[in-house]
Amino acid sequence: xxxxxxxxxxxxxxxxxxxxxxxxxxxxxxxxxxxxxxxxxxxxxxxxxxxxxxxxxxxxxxxxxxxxxxxxxxxxxxxxxxxxxxxxxxxxxxxxxxxxxxxxxxxxxxxxxxxxxxxxxxxxxxxxxxxxxxxxxxxxxxxxxxxxxxxxxxxxxxxxxxxxxxxxxxxxxxxxxxxxxxxxxxxxxxxxxxxxxxxxxxxxxxxxxxxxxxxxxxxxxxxxxxxxxxxxxxxxxxxxxxxxxxxxxxxxxxxxxxxxxxxxxxxxxxxxxxxxxxxxxxxxxxxxxxxxxxxxx
Amino acid sequence: xxxxxxxxxxxxxxxxxxxxxxxxxxxxxxxxxxxxxxxxxxxxxxxxxxxxxxxxxxxxxxxxxxxxxxxxxxxxxxxxxxxxxxxxxxxxxxxxxxxxxxxxxxxxxxxxxxxxxxxxxxxxxxxxxxxxxxxxxxxxxxxxxxxxxxxxxxxxxxxxxxxxxxxxxxxxxxxxxxxxxxxxxxxxxxxxxxxxxxxxxxxxxxxxxxxxxxxxxxxxxxxxxxxxxxxxxxxxxxxxxxxxxxxxxxxxxxxxxxxxxxxxxxxxxxxxxxxxxxxxxxxxxxxxxxxxxxxxxxxxxxxxxxxxxxxxxxxxxxxxxxxxxxxxxxxxxxxxxxxxxxxxxxxxxxxxxxxxxxxx
Numbered sequence: 001x002x003x004x005x006x007x008x009x010x011x012x013x014x015x016x017x018x019x020x021x022x023x024x025x026x027x028x029x030x031x032x033x034x035x036x037x038x039x040x041x042x043x044x045x046x047x048x049x050x051x052x053x054x055x056x057x058x059x060x061x062x063x064x065x066x067x068x069x070x071x072x073x074x075x076x077x078x079x080x081x082x083x084x085x086x087x088x089x090x091x092x093x094x095x096x097x098x099x100x101x102x103x104x105x106x107x108x109x110x111x112x113x114x115x116x117x118x119x120x121x122x123x124x125x126x127x128x129x130x131x132x133x134x135x136x137x138x139x140x141x142x143x144x145x146x147x148x149x150x151x152x153x154x155x156x157x158x159x160x161x162x163x164x165x166x167x168x169x170x171x172x173x174x175x176x177x178x179x180x181x182x183x184x185x186x187x188x189x190x191x192x193x194x195x196x197x198x199x200x201x202x203x204x205x206x207x208x209x210x211x212x213x214x215x216x217x218x219x220x221x222x223x224x225x226x227x228x229x230x231x232x233x234x235x236x237x238x239x240x241x242x243x244x245x246x247x248x249x250x251x252x253x254x255x256x257x258x259x260x261x262x263x264x265x266x267x268x269x270x271x272x273x274x275x276x277x278x279x280x281x282x283x284x285x286x287x288x289x290x291x292x293x294x295x296x297x
Numbered sequence: 298x299x300x301x302x303x304x305x306x307x308x309x310x311x312x313x314x315x316x317x318x319x320x321x322x323x324x325x326x327x328x329x330x331x332x333x334x335x336x337x338x339x340x341x342x343x344x345x346x347x348x349x350x351x352x353x354x355x356x357x358x359x360x361x362x363x364x365x366x367x368x369x370x371x372x373x374x375x376x377x378x379x380x381x382x383x384x385x386x387x388x389x390x391x392x393x394x395x396x397x398x399x400x401x402x403x404x405x406x407x408x409x410x411x412x413x414x415x416x417x418x419x420x421x422x423x424x425x426x427x428x429x430x431x432x433x434x435x436x437x438x439x440x441x442x443x444x445x446x447x448x449x450x451x452x453x454x455x456x457x458x459x460x461x462x463x464x465x466x467x468x469x470x471x472x473x474x475x476x477x478x479x480x481x482x483x484x485x486x487x488x489x490x491x492x493x494x495x496x497x498x499x500x501x502x503x504x505x506x507x508x509x510x511x512x513x514x515x516x517x518x519x520x521x522x523x524x525x526x527x528x529x530x531x532x533x534x535x536x537x538x539x540x541x542x543x544x545x546x547x548x549x550x551x552x553x554x555x556x557x558x559x560x561x562x563x564x565x566x567x568x569x570x571x572x573x574x575x576x577x578x579x580x581x582x583x584x585x586x587x588x589x590x591x592x593x594x595x596x597x598x599x600x601x602x603x604x605x606x607x608x609x610x611x612x613x614x615x616x617x618x619x620x621x622x623x624x625x626x627x628x629x630x631x632x633x634x635x636x637x638x639x640x641x642x643x644x645x646x647x648x649x650x651x652x653x654x655x656x657x
């Protein structure tokens with residue numbers, strides 16, 4: 001019964017009946033109640049610059065991701081999107097600027113504590129990994145476990161729950177190297193969610209996924225932001241950004257071209273400047289906008 | 298455990314009960330190999346008689362020949378198996394073996410220099426109060442130990458760039474260093490007297506000799522510490538096999554963990570190589586076979602590789618000794634490890650591939 005109630009409340013959130021920063025649930029008396037989820041800055045970047053050797057990759061990037069927000073980073077190939085994500089979570093050194101995680105400078109955090117608050121998912125997983133789906137997902141619990149990472153029954157249940165939610169529970173005993181790119185992708189996402197992070201940093205979460213799974217993954221991420229999770233994702237599909245992002249960041253040649261609310265930032269002329277190609281947009285009914293490159297005849 | 302729990306636990310290959318069972322079973326195999334190795338040989342002895350009468354010939358053979366050699370095989374086999382396993386995971390390269398990071402080249406070069414210079418024992422290096430202590434250590438062993446550690450340090454310094462060391466750069470530097478050392482050894486071999494050449498070739502082939510108790514105790518202690526450190530890091534090693542970024546994002550201190558593991562593996566191999574020279578194949582084949590059998594979990598593989606390596610080298614040495622009557626000379630144990638291990642590995646690999654095709 002409790003699960004059905006939760007599913008119903010979740011449904012109300014996904015159909016945008018509940019405003020941003022709010023959550024709906026059942027009170028003990030059985031009444032539907034609306035409550036506010038506290039909004040706080042989870043990740044704050046100030047004048048961030050990074051480089052590979054002498055080649056500058058990021059220049060003076062600043063933005064703030066609040067809890068409950070889904071941010072999408074857009075930009076052409078080589079714009080520095082992946083480096084931005086890696087730098088945010090401390091995987092790539094910065095040359096200047098500040099990163100604050102939950103108000104504390106990143107350098108003041110221990111690696112393990114960062115892993116309890118931030119989950120990062122790479123573009124792809126090495127194709128030769130022989131761990132089973134469940135073993136792989138359970139690795140997400142390792143920031144909470146002891147030296148050998150021996151999971152308790154509750155950890156295993158949590159992993160299975162999240163795998164079921166993402167529709168990959170049947171991969172529990174299959175080795176990852178026998179799976180498709182899309183299946184591995186979903187397992188990585190499950191691993192990140194099992195970390196129970198406050199901030200989810202995703203490098204192309206929908207890459208390798210079919211159309212149905214792309215939309216499902218984005219919708220599930222969106223749903224989790226309603227419970228307070230902050231998401232920062234690099235996405236290539238403008239339509240996903242339009243449909244799901246609260247805010248977008250347009251990154252061009254390592255610098256921020258524009259950032260802000262999706263409706264105001266994801267507009268034709270900015271996108272044409274970003275990608276240096278003509279882009280057509282059309283309304284697809286409701287408040288959904290579709291984008292496509294304008295092809296030369 | 299409910300049926301649902303059983304289903305959930307099935308895909309998890311690491312658990313305390315399973316690890317204890319596997320480690321227990323492998324330890325029993327290891328003990329069996331040790332006992333057989335002590336009993337059998339060109340002249341088989343009775344263990345009961347040897348233990349009952351300390352003055353008998355059987356006792357003399359057991360305590361001064363068979364047992365020291367079998368224990369040496371256990372120590373060296375465990376070292377090669379574990380360090381091979383750790384290095385395969387650490388370099389993310391299934392072809393890595395304990396010698397891949399320049400250890401073989403460094404050890405061989407060190408020993409060759411010592412033999413060519415005519416140094417018999419380490420006491421010839423210093424005429425001081427430690428003279429007597431050094432007199433018990435052979436100079437080639439000491440030089441091999443120092444050479445392998447020096448080579449590893451050199452390879453790591455060479456592979457570091459911008460404060461980070463990539464496993465691939467380390468691997469390549471190691472291969473290049475081994476090639477360089479091999480050229481230097483060829484050069485020395487061309488210049489030395491024929492009597493010393495024989496000694497050099499004997500050392501390079503890798504043989505199990507007869508060490509005194511104190512040397513064995515020191516070697517065992519070194520291996521217990523080195524293997525223990527590698528086992529303690531095996532949880533992080535699992536995460537490192539996913540890639541450095543994945544491991545770091547899951548809370549692993551990548552540089553520190555890698556350094557500790559490499560130090561453990563290098564010390565372990567250096568300790569083994571100093572005693573026996575270069576015994577090939579154990580460090581490559583044992584972790585491979587175990588991975589095919591047990592899966593990729595390092596928490597299970599590290600202790601099992603130690604025991605598996607020990608059992609494999611002890612058995613191989615027993616076979617080498619038993620074949621003496623056939624060939625009228627003792628084959629280097631490395632020949633046996635390759636002849637036995639190669640086909641076994643191919644059979645397991647084929648079985649695994651068939652399972653994979655059938656969808657496991």
